[in-house]
Amino acid sequence: MRRTDRVRLRALAVASAATVVAALTALPAGTAQAVSPDLVISQVYGGGGNSGAPYLNDFVELYNRGTTPVSVTGWTVQYASAAGSSWSKTTLSGTVAPGKYYLVQEAAGAGSGAALPTPDATGTIAMGANAGKIALVTNSTALTCATGCAGQSGVKDFVGYGTTASSAEGSPTGNLANTTAAVRAGGGATDTDNNAADFAVTAPTPRNSTSGGGTGGTRIRGIQGAARTSPLAGQPVTGVPGVVTAVGPSGYWFQDPQPDADPATSEALYVYTASAPGVAVGDSVQVGGTVSEYRPGGTGGTTNLTVTELTSPTTAVLAHNAALPAATLVGAGGRVPPAAVISSVTTGDVETAGGFQPATDGLDFWESLEGMRVQLNNAAVVGPRSSVGEIPVVPQGSTTRTARGGILLQAADGNPERVLLDDVLAPTPAANVGDTLSGATVGVLDYSFGNFKLLVTATPTVLPGGLAPETTAAPAAGELSTATFNVENLAPSDPQAKFDGLAAAVVTNLRSPDLVALEEIQDNSGATDNGVVAADQTLAKLTAAITAAGGPAYSYRQLNPVNDQDGGQPGGNIRQVFLYRTDRGLSFTDRPGAGSTTADSVVNNGGVPALAYSPGRIDPTNTAFNASRKPLAGEFRWNGRPVFVIANHFNSKGGDQPLFGRYQQPARPSET
Template identity: 50%
Template sequence: MRSSHPRSAAVAALVATALASGLLAGTADAAEGAVSADPVRIHDIQGTTRISPFNGKAVADVQGIVTGVRTFGSRGFWIQDPDADDNPATSEGIFVFTSSVPTVAVGDAVKVSGTVGEYVPGGAASGNQSVTQIAKPTVTVVSKDNALPEATVINEYSVPAEYAPAGDPAAGGSINGLTLDPSRYALDYYESLEGMNVRIGNSRVVGATDPYAEMWVTVKGWENTVKRGGTLYGSYESQNTGRLQIQQLTPLAQQPFPVANVGDRLTGTTEGPLDFNQFGGYTLVARTLGTVKAGTLAPEKTKAQSPGELAVATYNVENLDPTDPQEKFDNLAKAVVQNLASPDIVALEEIQDDNGAKNDGTVSAEETIKKFTAAIAAAGGPAYQWRSISPENNKDGGEPGGNIRQVFLFNPARVSFTDRAAGDALTATGVEKENGKAALTHSPGRIDPANPAWTDSRKPLAGEFVFRGRTVFVIANHFSSKGGDEGLTSQHQPPVRKSEEKRLLQAQAVNTFVKQILAADKNADVLALGDINDFEFSNTAKALEDGGALFSAIKSLPKAERYTYVYQGNTQVLDQILVSPAIKNYAYDSVHINAEFSVQNSDHDPQVLRFRP
C-alpha cells in the first residue's frame, strides 16, 4: 500500500528541487521577502491558524533550543522557544529544513535566519495539511548543552473528544484559515503542538510496526476498543482522536526500531518533536523511545465446516506471483489449511500473472496458481482445482505488468464447478432460466466488463457451483482502491474521498447482476465477496445491498469484531462477504491472522462464511 518511508531521501530530493525552483508555498519570492524589523518569536511565526502569517517572508535571528535533529530523509532540526506565550493556539516549536545533514546538536541554543514556508507532504493535490518551516537557513549556535523545554504531555485528558472542525465552505472545505481551538478539536490540539517537544506515557499499540519503522499507538486506552487490542473505525465520525504515529530520530543502523503487534504496549516515556508527514499526519518523532511490552496476540483459527455446511472464503493474497519466495507460498498455504480449515470455495484476490511485475505482455497466471495449490496440498490441504479468466494486459489496474485477477479455488471432493461456455476478458456473462432455475450464460464469466465502472480495475468473476445438489452462485470482486483519497488529517474536513465515486458504480453493477439472478430465481443462493475496498457502512456497501438483493454478513458480528484490515491505527473493514436473502442461517468469521501483526503474509485478514445451501 505504501512505497516509501515518510519524508524519504527521494522526497527530500524533491523538496530540495522545489525549494530551488520556488515551487513550495512561500518560497517563490524568498529572495525579495522583507526581513521583519522586530524580533520574531516562533509563536509569532506559527500564528493561530495552520498557515503562518509570515508565509513567504524572510525572518532573522529566530531563537530556540534544538529539541531534535534528523540526519536522514528530510534533513533538518526542530527548535523550541522555552519562553512560551499565553496563547494555547500558538505552537512554540518549528522545523528548520536544512536539506543537508544539520551541524547542530540537541540542547544547542541557536539563532536561525531564513525563509518561512508551508511545506505540504505529498504535494498540494494530496489535500494534506502543511508543515510550517524555516528553509534556506543561516544558523548561529549561541550556546550548547542547554536544558530542553519541558515536554508537553499528550494523554487521554489533553486530547479533545471531537476530531476536527467543519471546513470553511468559502475555502473549499479547508480548515487552514480557521483559528485553532485546541481545547475543542483533536486536530487543532495536535496542530497547536506542531514542532514542539511532546511526550506520551504507557500507550497501547493499535498499528503494528511496519516495514518503514513506524507504529501507531493510542493515548486513549478506552476509545472504541477492540477485544484483541485495536481501535475500531466504525463510522466516518469515529476517527479515533487518541491515535498517534511513532517514528524515531535515531537512524535504524544505529538503533533498530522495536517490533510490535496490535495489543502490545509501548511503556515508559516516548518523547520528541511532533511532526506531520504524508503517510500518517501527526507523528511523534521519538528522541527517547519507550520499550515495547509484548502482549499475547495469536493468529486465529476458524471452526471447520460440518459435512452439511458449505464454507466459502475470500482472501487477498497481496500480489502473489511465482517470483515470490517459496516461504510466502508456504505461509499462505498453511493459513488456508490451518487457519481457514480448508474452505470448500476460496475466492482469491491479487493473483498476479506468471512473471509478476515484469511488464512483457504475459497475462496467464497458470504457474502462479499451480505453485499455490501445490503448496496447499503439501500443507495437508485438499487438491484444489481452479477457475479464472485472464485479463487484458495492463487493463485491470494494480501493479503495472502484474495483471492481478480474482481466482476461484474449489475442493472437488466437496463441491463441483458448473462450466458453461467459459467467457473471456471482454465477454459478459448473463443470466438465463434453465428448468425454472437461474443459470449463468458463461461460467466462469465476467460481469459487464465493458462498463466504464471497471476501467483500469478488476472485473468481477462469476461462477456457478453445486454443493449437495444445490446450485450456489459466487461473485469474486476486487473493487477499485482508495488510492487518491485524502487522509483523516486532511486540510479538508470532512476529507475528500474521490475514489468512492468509482466503487459506487461498481457496486451498482454487481447489485444489478445479482438482481437478474434473483429475478430468475428469488430463492437462489448468491454470494458476492472479495476485497470491496470500502467500509460496511459506506455508500458502496449500501449500493451492493440495494433493494435487499444482498446483505453484508460481517454486520452479523458484534460491532467490535467487524474488521479485516488495520490502517494508520484504525481497525476497519475492507473485505466483505454479502449474501442473498435465501442464505439466512450462517456463521461468519473474520479470521485475524495478518492485519494486526508486524510479520504478515498479506495485509488483509481472510473471511469465511459457513452455511447450509
C-alpha cells in the same frame, strides 16, 4: 512514493544549505561581533526637537536578541560626531530581558515634538541629526577613536550613521534627518556586521523595556501563530532563539525553552537545510531564514496540510549541551486530544477557513503541537507496524476501541486521537494490535502523507498484548465453508517463504475452506510489464505449497485479464481466482466460452437459473471498472444443489481526500 531521505521529498527550489556560524565564545571579549548573542543597538535618532521632528528628544534604542536576560549596569552608550574622536557617554543600569528593548533618552532640541515612551536610561547628549557614531560599551571608559572604533576593547555593538561617519561596522547607514531614524531590521534582531545592510532609514519608533521584538527576533510561537499556517509565511526572520531537539539528514527541529501559556501556539519549528545541518541535539541556537509553508507529497499531494518551516537558514550556535525543553504530555494528566471531531470546518480549505480550535478539533490539536517534543505514556498500539516503520497508536483512555484492541472508525468519529509513530529519527519496534508501549514514548511531531506523525527519538519498549491470529471454527457436516483471501500481489518470483506463509494461513487459520476467493493473484511474470497475462505458474506454486502444508489438493478457475487493464501493480495483471476442493462434495460447473471482456448473465435453464458462462465476469466493460479488477462469477454444486458465487475485490480507496487533510469535510469519491 515514500520520502527518499525519510524526512521529506521536495523540488529543490530552496536555494542554499544552511550557514552555521561558529560559537561566539571564541571571539575576543569586548569585540564587536558579526552575530551578537544578545544586546545590539536597534535604533538611532538624532533629530529630536528640531524643525518638523516627531519626538522632542534624541534617543538610542537597544534590543536583546538572545535567550537570557543581560545586565547593563555599569555599561555606557557613547556618542561622537561623524568625524570626531571626542566621546560623550550615558551610563546604563538594570537588566534587558530576552526579546525586549531598552530606551536611552538623550538631549531635547529647541523645537517641539512628542515625548518619548518612558525611558530606561536618561542622558544629555546632543546627537547629530544627520550623521554620527554610537557605541554600546560594556564599561564606563570613554572611547578616543575616530576610526576603527567597532573593534575597540569593550565595544559590544557599534553604529555609524550617515554617509560621512568615519567609523562603522561595515559601511555606515544612509543619512538621517529630523524625521527619520536608523532602524535595525528584523525588529532589532538582524545583525550581519554591516550597518548599511542591517539598518533602514525610516520613521522613528522608540520602544522601551515594556515592548517585545517584531518580525525579526520574534519567538517561534510568533512564527507558528494560533493558526493552521504561519502569519509570517514568506517573510524573513532573524535571531529566533531555541534549543535543537532533533536532527535529520536534511534539517533539524528546535524549540523555545521559554514557552508562553497559550497551548494554541506551537513552540517548535523545523529548519530545512537541504543537507546535513551541522548542529547537534542540545545546541542553543539563534536562527534566521524565510518562513515557508511546505506541503508534503505522497498520496493526496495538494490535499495534504502544510508544515511551517524555515528555509535558506542561517544558524548561530551559542552554546552546547543545553537542557531540552520538556516534552508535552498528550493523554491523561496532560493535553487530552478531542475524542471524535477531526475538524469542525464544514466545507472548503482549512488554511483559509479560520476558526482555529485545538481544544475541540483533532486537526487543530495536533497542528498546535507541530514540531514540538511530545510524550505519550503507555501508548496503546491500535495497528501493526507497517512495512515502512509506522505504528498507529492512541493515548491511554481512548474509548472507541475494538474487542481485539484496534480503534473503530465510525461515521461521527474519525479517531482524532490517533497518531502514527515513525522511524525517521530512531527505529520503531515490531508491534501489533493490543500491545502497549511501556513508559514514555517521546518524539517530535511532524506531518506527511495525510497523517500527523510522532518521529520517535528513542525506540519504545513493547509490552506484548498477546494477540494471536484468529483460527476459524471447523465446518460441521453439511456446512459449506468459504473465505476471501487477499494474497497481496502474489507472483512466482516471490520468495518461497511467502507461499509457505500463505499456505499455513489457509490450512491452519482458515481450516482449509471448501472455497476460497483469492484476490491479487499476479501473472507468471509478476510486475514485469511484458504482455504476459497467464497465472498458471503462480497458482501451481500456491496450491503445491498448500498441499505441502498438509492441506487438500485445490483446483482453481479464473479468467486471464486484458494486459494492463485491471489496475494494481503495473505489469502484474492482478485478478480474482476461485480456489476450491472437491473432496467434501463441492464441484465446479464449467460453462466455457467467455473471455475477459465478455459480460456474464443469468439464463433460464429449463426453469432453473444458471450462469451463461462459468467462470464469467460481471459487466467487465462498464466504466465503473476502468483500470480496476472485474468481479468474477462462478457456478458450483454443493451436495447436488447449485451455488452461485461472486468473487469481488473492491477498488482501493486511493483518490479520497485524507481525513487529516487540507479540505474538510474530505471528499470520498472512491465510495461511488
